[in-house]
Amino acid sequence: MRSHEAGALHGQAGDRGPAWLRNPEDPNRLVPHLWADGVSKVDGVLTVAGVSAVDLAAEFGTPTYVVDEDDFRRRARSFKEAFPDADVYYAGKAFLCVAAARWIAEEGLNLDVCSGGELAVALKADFPPARIGLHGNNKSLAELRRALEVGVGRIIIDSFEEIDRLRELTAELDVTAPVMIRVTAGVEAHTHEYISTSHEDQKFGFSITGGDALDAVRRVLDAPGLELRGLHSHIGSQIFVTDGFEVAARRVLRLHAEIEKELGVALPEFDLGGGFGIAYTTQDTPSTPDDLARGMLKIVADECAAMGIAVPHLSIEPGRAIAGPSTFTLYEVGTTKSVALDGGAARRYVSVDGGMSDNIRPALYGADYSCTLASRVSDAPAVLSRVVGKHCESGDIVVKDEFLPGDVAAGDLLAVPGTGAYCRSLASNYNHVPRAAVVAVRDGEARLILRRETEDDLMTLDVG
Ligand SMILES: Cc1ncc(COP(=O)(O)O)c(C=O)c1O
Numbered sequence: 001m002r003s004h005e006a007g008a009l010h011g012q013a014g015d016r017g018p019a020w021l022r023n024p025e026d027p028n029r030l031v032p033h034l035w036a037d038g039v040s041k042v043d044g045v046l047t048v049a050g051v052s053a054v055d056l057a058a059e060f061g062t063p064t065y066v067v068d069e070d071d072f073r074r075r076a077r078s079f080k081e082a083f084p085d086a087d088v089y090y091a092g093k094a095f096l097c098v099a100a101a102r103w104i105a106e107e108g109l110n111l112d113v114c115s116g117g118e119l120a121v122a123l124k125a126d127f128p129p130a131r132i133g134l135h136g137n138n139k140s141l142a143e144l145r146r147a148l149e150v151g152v153g154r155i156i157i158d159s160f161e162e163i164d165r166l167r168e169l170t171a172e173l174d175v176t177a178p179v180m181i182r183v184t185a186g187v188e189a190h191t192h193e194y195i196s197t198s199h200e201d202q203k204f205g206f207s208i209t210g211g212d213a214l215d216a217v218r219r220v221l222d223a224p225g226l227e228l229r230g231l232h233s234h235i236g237s238q239i240f241v242t243d244g245f246e247v248a249a250r251r252v253l254r255l256h257a258e259i260e261k262e263l264g265v266a267l268p269e270f271d272l273g274g275g276f277g278i279a280y281t282t283q284d285t286p287s288t289p290d291d292l293a294r295g296m297l298k299i300v301a302d303e304c305a306a307m308g309i310a311v312p313h314l315s316i317e318p319g320r321a322i323a324g325p326s327t328f329t330l331y332e333v334g335t336t337k338s339v340a341l342d343g344g345a346a347r348r349y350v351s352v353d354g355g356m357s358d359n360i361r362p363a364l365y366g367a368d369y370s371c372t373l374a375s376r377v378s379d380a381p382a383v384l385s386r387v388v389g390k391h392c393e394s395g396d397i398v399v400k401d402e403f404l405p406g407d408v409a410a411g412d413l414l415a416v417p418g419t420g421a422y423c424r425s426l427a428s429n430y431n432h433v434p435r436a437a438v439v440a441v442r443d444g445e446a447r448l449i450l451r452r453e454t455e456d457d458l459m460t461l462d463v464g
């Protein structure tokens with residue numbers, strides 16, 4: 001893992017020099033760590049698990065998210081193997097559909113859902129409810145009721161109102177709800193402000209320093225239908241600097257120990273959350289699950305030993321680190337333009353047939369991506385290019401700066417790696433563009449797992 005300066009924004013624009021200061025990479029070769037295991041180039045054509053991008057575009061159209069199923073499964077398994085004594089909850093908000101939920105179940109992971117909709121997908125996939133955790137800072141009564149009725153394994157409480165709602169619902173349904181309490185440890189996660197969740201001034205969790213966390217613990221312990229399993233801390237997403245996890249673990253374990261000493265309750269569990277960063281560009285060098293496990297398990301063990309408490313049963317919630325690298329988005333180029341810049345330089349704009357409706361992350365967080373020509377070999381000199389979408393926004397950027405062969409033209413296919421997390425799940429219908437399809441590829445076979453929306457789908461909602 002590379003070391004970072006505190007405060008740098010990783011995977012977001014601004015954490016590295018401008019692309020034009022870097023050397024262009026050979027456009028006919030891939031930088032392996034940005035792509036799923038099964039992806040390579042054969043005579044310039046991108047292939048995944050033995051299927052060519054040209055064939056995928058012909059069969060499924062573009063834009064399409066293409067998942068290397070084995071890569072997704074391998075990443076899920078590698079968290080399980082690195083944390084053998086912990087429960088690994090895949091964070092479904094990163095990407096969820098029935099097929100993905102089944103892969104997660106088959107690889108032995110648990111599932112974190114954060115809405116009634118995600119819960120419904122999990123249930124449609126026959127995901128065992130006891131292995132599901134329900135998150136959310138504003139769960140509705142209906143969502144809580146459904147979770148209790150189907151018997152989810154745990155509900156992560158995020159507000160005082162939720163404690164009252166659960167108290168009433170558990171009495172009405174005559175059930176006991178296993179719960180965790182989400183706390184904010186007051187740490188800086190060194191990621192984009194919008195995906196940072198453990199500083200004090202934000203909406204998630206109960207503050208430890210402000211005393212709400214202990215208050216929530218008392219109230220839950222007082223509620224007859226609630227069984228408090230432990231504390232939960234999630235400090236943010238796309239994090240590379242592991243100090244944040246360490247500080248948070250220490251602070252939460254101190255509260256855990258205080259609960260044992262002051263209230264006489266030894267909580268059996270502790271959830272460390274997710275947030276592990278992935279490589280979007282050549283500048284990002286993420287930790288492996290093994291690295292993460294070594295660091296996090298040691299901190300927990302050392303801290304518990306220092307405080308004289310038993311090590312609680314741990315859980316983690318990786319989302320992006322499982323789904324993100326498994327997928328690339330395949331686009332077709334429609335138009336190109338060269339624009340003169342101050343100082344005599346030019347920028348080449350390459351427009352593709354998707355954009356912020358299938359990947360809002362560049363517009364929302366200034367996130368940086370890379371891309372490659374996927375449909376042919378090219379010997380044309382590389383030109384600094386900006387890949388943009390088809391939406392009516394100048395911020396509709398897919399890849400801010402990339403060296404692409406100067407002959408890229410209408411009809412070429414481009415592929416953007418690392419789009420498995422928070423792209424389809426954050427997709428929109430902006431400009432009434434139907435949401436893109438998701439195709440899983442394994443052993444030379446491509447299978448549609450989420451079909452493309454159609455204009456008819458959009459019209460069904462418009463009741464005139
Ligand atoms: C509570 C919780 N757990 C897990 C995750 C997954 O985060 P990531 O996809 O960065 O691993 C999130 C999202 O940030 C979250 O809010």
Ligand SMILES: N[C@@H](CCCC[NH3+])C(=O)O
Nearest residue numbers: 093195237238361421422
């Ligand atoms: N949507 C964010 C991550 C949020 C994680 C959920 N709390 C991203 O794309 O980076």
